[in-house]
Amino acid sequence: MKKVLEGSHAVAEAVRLAKVQVISAYPITPQTHIVEILSDYVTTGKMDAKFLRVESEHSCLAALIGAQSTGVRSFTATSSQGLALMHELLHWASGARLPIVMAEVNRALAPGWNIWSDQTDSLAQRDTGWMQLYCEDAQEVLDTTILAYRLAERVNLPAMVVLDAFFLSHTYEPVDIPSPEDVDRFLPPYVPAFILDTAHPCSLSPLVTPNAYLEMRYDIATAMEDALEAFVAVDGEFADIFGRRYGAVEEIAGSDADTIFVTSGTVTSTARMAVEELRARGEKVGALKIKLFRPFPVEAVRRALAKAKKVIVVDRNFSFGASGIFAQEVRAALCNLPGHPPVFGYIAGLGGRDITTKMLLDIYFEVKRSDMPVQDSIWVGLQEVNRAT
């Protein structure tokens, strides 16, 4: 059934269809619409679930760790400062091998206070052992949230469904809402690997000496590797039932491209338009959308970019002292490939500044004129500002 939904509403519909049993959340803009709807679903009986209205994001994730360890499916949504506050427990959730799913609405980190879109919040959590799936539109948000449960429960790792603030969270689009029967076929009831059970008492996440810690970490690393294959399988199963397939990456008009844009999130839609316009002008250009960021699909990225002459990564995020974070990952994926293309890193749209088609066209022609990048990151659209001194 098609409905016009806000991106946030698409997340909530997916959580309802996934039959999540414990939800916990703390309000932060721009995540609030997601949890307001879910709170209403629980209150009005549209969902058979408990909603814990906790006093902080830290307690929120702690509550989900308790709930998921007791054997039920759980969910939360957050953004920015909230995700940063959860940091300690992000590690805990993956270390405890709990397939918790969260929606993370990309918002800039303070200071200064800024509620608009910026990916640095989620990307700064790349080493926490959470899978990260970036979405381009509201349909993908709904589908990915359902898919995330299937994937997480298959490899016993938590998953983050990432969507851009406002551009996606607060934008209305037509969305096909699947039937509960189809979702049940795709996503069977949760069967936990281990739980708190008074009939079979065991101790979860206890003290671990150097004799076993290394092996436990290796198990997480292996599960994360397995998640690459699991994603392909689950994505295929999803396509069989719902007729939509996303892929860990998507190649956009790229088979003969000399120059390839690498993007994630809603910027990909802008890149599609830029590619279309440039193709019409005879430019051999393509784009690569990266959906799956953790685990990073190294082989797929290599396959897509190996034949290009130049790669342009547009990052709406930044790692101070290094570069754009997608650019880092792409460079790392390519570095052992003989004769790999140079990677041009562009930083744009931080704190919700628009990334326009024209901006991407300008970037393209600048790169076309350059043989090699002169620096790791070029900041796009910097204005003269009066700095307080």
Added chain:
Amino acid sequence: MQLEALDRELMCSGHVGCPGCGATIAMRFMLKALGEKTVLVLPACCWSVIAGPYPQSSLKIPVIHTAFETGGATASGVRAALDMKGDRETTVVTWAGDGGTFDIGFQALSGAVERNEDFIYMCYDNEAYMNTGIQRSSSTPYGAWTTTTTGADWKKLRKKNIVEALVAHRIPYAATANIAFPEDLVRKVKKAKEVKGSRFLHIYASCPTGWRIPSEMSIKIARMAVQTNIFPLYEVENGVNYTINVKPREYLVREYFKLQGRFRHLSEADLDQIQAMVNEDWELLLRKAGEHA
């Protein structure tokens, strides 16, 4: 001792507590009182270690170890999941030290109690960060030496009154208990088990290692804490109805203080001042219980 549950043993020997550890005694009696239909939430504290390293456990009940400041929150999630599974029988207990309760876990505890989550929060109080090596907490009493309040910088601030902080939440049941009064402790645990909503037990648990006392003095010191009115045994129902369980006045505080290395530096004048503080606190408690002389 009329404790019909005493033959039930849910804590094993072979745990790694120090000799004379009050926290292990408290755990043993608590589990005897609650029985095996109990899930234990264990934020970082001495018991994170005492329970034993993977793959061993000294507890015969399910335990979830969790981050330092999450005792109230993790238990909320466990309770919610049990409710969704239709399990109303199992009791959820958070077992935390004073650092995890008075300090870093206070927000999560306050949040859980404000929501009136249906669980028991028990704080075994050894009056400092003992697991990390005797650093001061907001539970460390006035006058104490710790490794972060040394020499002339011994702690000159009062211990936080945690029960009163919980009472301010109108918590359905709050009580103090003490390892030297096992019948009282077991009775309160059983009573807490029957109450719905949030319940809080503040359990005095001596620490020979951190208090600089011989291990065989653990119980005696704990008993004296009650007998000096330093740690009164009382209960508060619904944040209003106070009952003082023991009203002794057998020792002066200086006798309690002089047995412990952590107070060795205190002068007679300091001890007089502390006696006055204890007397004042006791008078306040009597007034709240409607028993003011």
